[in-house]
Amino acid sequence: MPELVALVKHDCPVCDQVLPALDAADIRVLSQSGAQDTEAQAARLGLRAVPELDLDLELSARLDPDAVPTLVLLDGADERGRVEGLDRQGMLDLAARAGVELNLDGLPEIRPGCASLTRDPEVAARLAARRARAEGRIRSRELRVGELEDPFEALHDRGLTDGLPVVPPTPERVVAMLDHTSRDPQDVVGVVPPYGGEATVEKVAVNAVMAGCEGPELPVVLAAVEAVCEETFAMHGLLATTHPAGPLIVVSGHPGFHSGVNVLGQGDRASMTTGRALQLVVRNIGGGRPGVEDRATHGQAGKLGMCFAERLDDTAPWPGLAQDRGVPPGEPGVTVMALEAPRVIVDQLARDPEGLCASLAMALESVATPRLRLAFDAMLLVGPEHGRVFREAGWSRAQVQQRLHDLTHSPAGSLVRGADGSPEGIEPKWVSDPDMPVAKFASADRILVAYAGGDAGLFSMVFGGWAAGEIGSAPVTRSIQPWA
Amino acid sequence: MSCGLRDVIEFEALGRPGVLVASDAFAQAAAEQVQLLGQPKLAYALAPHPIQDRTDDELRAMARSLAGEVLAAIRT
Amino acid sequence: MGVTTRGPASAATWRPAAPLRILDPTAERDAAPERPLAPRGEPRAIALVDIRKPRGDVFLDELERLLRERGHEVLREGKPTFTKPAPQDLRRDIAQRCDAVIEALAD
Numbered sequence: 001m002p003e004l005v006a007l008v009k010h011d012c013p014v015c016d017q018v019l020p021a022l023d024a025a026d027i028r029v030l031s032q033s034g035a036q037d038t039e040a041q042a043a044r045l046g047l048r049a050v051p052e053l054d055l056d057l058e059l060s061a062r063l064d065p066d067a068v069p070t071l072v073l074l075d076g077a078d079e080r081g082r083v084e085g086l087d088r089q090g091m092l093d094l095a096a097r098a099g100v101e102l103n104l105d106g107l108p109e110i111r112p113g114c115a116s117l118t119r120d121p122e123v124a125a126r127l128a129a130r131r132a133r134a135e136g137r138i139r140s141r142e143l144r145v146g147e148l149e150d151p152f153e154a155l156h157d158r159g160l161t162d163g164l165p166v167v168p169p170t171p172e173r174v175v176a177m178l179d180h181t182s183r184d185p186q187d188v189v190g191v192v193p194p195y196g197g198e199a200t201v202e203k204v205a206v207n208a209v210m211a212g213c214e215g216p217e218l219p220v221v222l223a224a225v226e227a228v229c230e231e232t233f234a235m236h237g238l239l240a241t242t243h244p245a246g247p248l249i250v251v252s253g254h255p256g257f258h259s260g261v262n263v264l265g266q267g268d269r270a271s272m273t274t275g276r277a278l279q280l281v282v283r284n285i286g287g288g289r290p291g292v293e294d295r296a297t298h299g300q301a302g303k304l305g306m307c308f309a310e311r312l313d314d315t316a317p318w319p320g321l322a323q324d325r326g327v328p329p330g331e332p333g334v335t336v337m338a339l340e341a342p343r344v345i346v347d348q349l350a351r352d353p354e355g356l357c358a359s360l361a362m363a364l365e366s367v368a369t370p371r372l373r374l375a376f377d378a379m380l381l382v383g384p385e386h387g388r389v390f391r392e393a394g395w396s397r398a399q400v401q402q403r404l405h406d407l408t409h410s411p412a413g414s415l416v417r418g419a420d421g422s423p424e425g426i427e428p429k430w431v432s433d434p435d436m437p438v439a440k441f442a443s444a445d446r447i448l449v450a451y452a453g454g455d456a457g458l459f460s461m462v463f464g465g466w467a468a469g470e471i472g473s474a475p476v477t478r479s480i481q482p483w484a
Numbered sequence: 485m486s487c488g489l490r491d492v493i494e495f496e497a498l499g500r501p502g503v504l505v506a507s508d509a510f511a512q513a514a515a516e517q518v519q520l521l522g523q524p525k526l527a528y529a530l531a532p533h534p535i536q537d538r539t540d541d542e543l544r545a546m547a548r549s550l551a552g553e554v555l556a557a558i559r560t
Numbered sequence: 561m562g563v564t565t566r567g568p569a570s571a572a573t574w575r576p577a578a579p580l581r582i583l584d585p586t587a588e589r590d591a592a593p594e595r596p597l598a599p600r601g602e603p604r605a606i607a608l609v610d611i612r613k614p615r616g617d618v619f620l621d622e623l624e625r626l627l628r629e630r631g632h633e634v635l636r637e638g639k640p641t642f643t644k645p646a647p648q649d650l651r652r653d654i655a656q657r658c659d660a661v662i663e664a665l666a667d
Contacts, residue, residue, distance in 0.1 A: 138583070140583040140584050140585075140588070141583075141584050141588060141592060142581050142582060142583060142584065143582045143583070143584050143592055143593065144522070144524075144592055144594065145522050145579065145580065145582055146519060146520045146521040146522025146523065147520045147579040148517075148520045148521050148522075149520075149521060149522040149595075151580045151582060154522055154582070154595070155582070157497065157522075157595040157596075158593035158594060158595055158596075159593060159596075160585055160586070160593060168580050168582050169582055169583045169585060170580055170581055170582060170583070171581055171583060174583055192587070195587075195589065197586065197587025197589060198587055199587070203585065203586075203587065206583050206584070206585040207585050210585060280585065284585040284586045284587075285585070285586060285587045286587075287586070287587075287589075485666040485667075487611075487642065487643070487644055487645045487666075488611055488642075488645075488663050488666045490645040491609070491639075491645050491646050491651065491663055492661070492663060494645070494646075494648070494651050495598070495651060495654075495655060495661045495663075496597050496598045497598075498598075498651060498652065498655040499598045499599075499655065500598055500607075500654075500655045500658060500659065500660055500661050501597070501598050501599075501600050501603065501659075501660045501661070502598075502660065502661040502662070502663065503661075503662055503663070504663045504664070504666060505619070505662065505663070505664035505665050505666070506664075506665070506666035506667065507665075507666065507667035509667070510666065510667075522594075522595055523595055523597075524594075525594075525597055526597070527597075531619075531665065531667075533667070534667070535613075535615060535665060535667040536614065536615060536667065538615065540618050543615060543618040543619045543622065544618065544619075544621075544622040546619060547619050547620075547622035547623045547626065548622065548626065551623060551626045551627075554623070554662055555627075555630075558600065558603055558606070558660035558661070558662065559600055559601070559602060559603065559660075560600040560601055560602065
């Protein structure tokens with residue numbers, strides 16, 4: 001036999017109006033409020049029966065009404081009808097279907113109810129988290145944290161931070177983060193070195209919350225994790241090396257990232273947290289920690305996280321780096337590359353692409369040391385005042401790369417060990433002709449070229465690579481679209 | 485007693501093994517506190533209650549009988 | 561009871577109304593991350609920290625004698641009061657001068 005059930009709360013004048021009638025008709029009433037508030041309301045209205053409590057908002061969560069009072073006709077677990085708010089005729093009809101005589105005389109025809117407690121953002125978040133756990137969308141175990149522990153210190157003490165405080169990844173925050181991808185939280189994004197931890201979408205979301213990501217960055221983080229877990233990226237080696245390099249993320253064409261003034265510096269939440277989220281994934285899911293697996297002699301500030309977005313407005317000389325490297329036009333992409341911290345290249349006088357390339361080449365050639373050749377790659381981040389030179393001259397990215405490659409040759413004799421007093425360099429036995437030009441980079445496409453920065457400043461930036469090619473790390477580009 | 489536990493937690497965080505000696509009247513409270521403070525393995529040694537009205541000789545005997553346990557808590 | 565003195569700079573560390581539930585960010589290949597204790601070794605210098613309740617000094621005097629017999633260096637320290645945790649400066653100072661700490665006698 002179908003049963004009528006009403007949902008109310010204590011601080012709702014419409015519930016106050018309707019409750020005496022429900023009470024008189026002996027209809028089962030559940031309150032979203034606490035025991036004391038419910039009793040006080042019942043006393044105030046002179047009800048014969050105190051409404052039951054909807055413990056843990058279980059029924060409210062199941063029925064998910066927008067408003068209270070809500071009158072529902074339930075047949076077991078199935079809903080046969082409902083009226084939200086005060087709707088006299090609607091309620092009378094519903095009651096009739098249950099064979100209940102309801103007297104609503106004197107009450108208004110229609111009066112909208114008050115927001116259901118399930119619509120309170122905090123409550124809704126808690127219910128969403130509970131539902132996600134029940135449905136298996138969230139599977140992470142909870143950390144055992146003492147009730148009297150400070151959650152920020154607790155996360156730090158357990159070795160789960162990069163030295164800065166992280167946002168505690170509560171189930172509510174993680175569920176909210178997962179709203180920013182349509183992917184199943186249990187999809188595996190990649191297997192993270194050095195210990196082969198599986199990075200599921202959920203686990204990445206946990207670390208993205210910790211990093212301070214707002215949410216829209218999640219697909220970018222996911223794509224970056226996918227890229228970094230590629231064999232060819234050699235994340236294991238990159239983590240373990242004594243060299244300072246770390247993964248840099250270049251975002252091409254994803255909204256919400258700043259690409260202008262101070263693009264490499266502090267201030268843009270999306271860039272800072274995306275870079276940080278990737279490194280937290282490496283640490284927490286992969287298990288790579290400074291001093292243990294990570295043996296960098298000095299490291300660098302970018303190992304906290306390095307991420308910038310390309311400036312792809314009408315000042316851009318070229319399409320996005322990711323799009324140049326295979327991501328379909330119109331799709332946003334990321335490129336990850338193993339790089340040191342950037343260094344500035346100053347040229348305040350070049351007005352033509354040849355001259356500018358000559359200046360840029362000087363800096364590129366000195367990556368690591370001018371004496372080491374072929375083993376490195378590099379990223380050149382062209383600033384807008386420099387970019388204008390290329391754009392106005394109509395030079396393509398490939399042209400710039402080729403010219404830079406040509407200009408980063410030096411005679412073998414200047415590179416041999418002992419030249420100019422420096423013991424570093426090419427072994428003498430390889431130098432048959434001291435005038436023979438030796439390339440710095442194995443090929444033109446080892447110099448990746450990106451574009452971003454503020455309008456003013458005749459600067460570009462060079463990021464030196466780690467170990468390039470087959471023996472080391474190759475940059476990896478991925479579309480962000482599959483993770484949206 | 486719980487102030488002492490917090491001190492030991494801080495010493496541990498500073499890299500120094502620590503142990504608190506407390507009256508066994510606090511046995512239950514101490515066991516609960518270390519859980520609440522997120523340090524279930526924190527070391528404490530329990531001395532038989534009461535403490536205050538013990539003679540000097542009794543206190544010294546207590547120290548002798550607890551010395552082994554206390555040392556073990558801060559050594560490998 | 562005192563309040564936790566570690567934490568972002570403020571006298572009383574923020575504490576949520578209900579304990580926060582936090583999801584594990586690791587791949588869960590091992591037991592859940594726990595707050596580790598300091599590594600144990602062979603402490604040479606041991607600090608005896610007197611919480612300054614009456615009679616504790618007698619207990620600690622004997623403990624000092626026993627520890628010295630075993631070849632340990634013993635530092636005698638004291639808290640300003642047993643009613644609060646020791647000031648962080650004092651704890652740091654003690655920690656710098658010893659290898660391990662015994663705090664007594666809480667009753």
